Amino acid sequence: MSENKDKKEVLLSLKNVQISFGEGRKKFVAANNINFDIYKGETFALVGESGSGKTTIGRAIVRLKETSEGDILFKGKKINRKISRNEKEEVIRSIQMIFQDPAASLNDRATIEYIISEGLYNFHLYKNDGDRLDKITKMISEVGLLPEHLTRYPHEFSGGQRQRIGIARALVMNPELVVADEPISALDVSIRAQVLNLMKRLQREKDLTYLFIAHDLSVVRFISDRIAVIQRGTIVELAEAEELFLHPIHPYSKSLLSAVPIPDPEIERNKQLIVYDESIHDYRADKPSFVEILPGHFVWANKAEEARYRKELS
Numbered sequence: 001m002s003e004n005k006d007k008k009e010v011l012l013s014l015k016n017v018q019i020s021f022g023e024g025r026k027k028f029v030a031a032n033n034i035n036f037d038i039y040k041g042e043t044f045a046l047v048g049e050s051g052s053g054k055t056t057i058g059r060a061i062v063r064l065k066e067t068s069e070g071d072i073l074f075k076g077k078k079i080n081r082k083i084s085r086n087e088k089e090e091v092i093r094s095i096q097m098i099f100q101d102p103a104a105s106l107n108d109r110a111t112i113e114y115i116i117s118e119g120l121y122n123f124h125l126y127k128n129d130g131d132r133l134d135k136i137t138k139m140i141s142e143v144g145l146l147p148e149h150l151t152r153y154p155h156e157f158s159g160g161q162r163q164r165i166g167i168a169r170a171l172v173m174n175p176e177l178v179v180a181d182e183p184i185s186a187l188d189v190s191i192r193a194q195v196l197n198l199m200k201r202l203q204r205e206k207d208l209t210y211l212f213i214a215h216d217l218s219v220v221r222f223i224s225d226r227i228a229v230i231q232r233g234t235i236v237e238l239a240e241a242e243e244l245f246l247h248p249i250h251p252y253s254k255s256l257l258s259a260v261p262i263p264d265p266e267i268e269r270n271k272q273l274i275v276y277d278e279s280i281h282d283y284r285a286d287k288p289s290f291v292e293i294l295p296g297h298f299v300w301a302n303k304a305e306e307a308r309y310r311k312e313l314s
């Protein structure tokens with residue numbers, strides 16, 4: 001999906017990030033030891049099952065959730081925890097989020113015009129009202145809807161159209177990074193490809209970088225440059241998309257991949273589902289870390305596992 005991944009300019013960096021809910025004995029760590037870079041122009045997928053911490057990480061990046069440890073850097077500047085009001089505004093403008101459920105994320109009592117204009121109003125990102133109208137009219141056309149839709153309300157639209165409105169609301173801010181949190185999973189299967197194609201086209205046209213959150217590996221295979229697999233709050237593997245599909249290393253990634261349907265009935269029938277058993281990891285004495293096992297291919301492993309994986313690879 002990316003055009004300039006070879007340049008590898010780091011846009012966003014997460015360094016040893018931890019995100020938790022509650023305090024003291026009630027503290028629940030939803031994501032821990034999170035380390036990854038997102039390059040400008042690429043689509044970086046974060047994949048894991050429900051409850052693995054994907055949304056929490058996305059929300060921390062757009063400052064909807066506080067981090068409890070570590071740093072989040074955007075273009076080299078720290079954007080988590082305490083930052084100035086100006087810096088906050090810059091983050092909100094430059095990093096926009098598209099939400100999973102377009103029905104729930106749009107205010108049903110507001111017109112589409114208001115919904116798409118809201119960020120522009122909040123940050124005074126227009127010269128005058130004519131300029132604002134120009135911006136949102138252009139934006140609504142870019143997502144495949146019509147200017148006359150601006151006076152209508154969210155309930156008058158289908159799920160796919162509502163997600164287009166969600167995309168317009170995010171992109172009218174002219175962001176550099178878009179955190180797309182399962183943007184197609186709530187949509188009818190028949191329109192998912194349309195929305196993905198729209199996102200791809202807009203990425204090319206507007207030089208966007210995507211963090212694409214999904215629970216389904218088959219969805220991200222063909223749209224992402226790199227994939228991080230997350231399991232119960234820990235990223236267990238990160239690699240280029242094809243590399244991950246061809247040479248998964250962590251047993252959890254292997255189990256997820258074994259569940260991806262193969263479009264060949266013969267292979268599909270004889271395929272072995274790999275069941276992941278967490279108890280195979282003994283991390284009591286030999287602690288794990290995020291190891292670069294091959295260039296650009298990282299796996300969560302302790303010393304013994306690293307040695308075993310290296311042997312398997314040789």
Ligand SMILES: Nc1ncnc2c1ncn2[C@@H]1O[C@H](COP(=O)(O)OP(=O)(O)OP(=O)(O)O)[C@@H](O)[C@H]1O
Binds near residue numbers: 021030048052054215
């Ligand atoms: N407000 C909250 N208070 C306490 N725990 C929370 C809260 N929000 C999320 N969690 C917990 O944090 C963990 C990660 O949740 P998160 O929503 O990030 O997962 P997810 O991978 O995005 O799942 P889904 O695909 O279902 O959204 C879950 O165990 C969840 O129960």
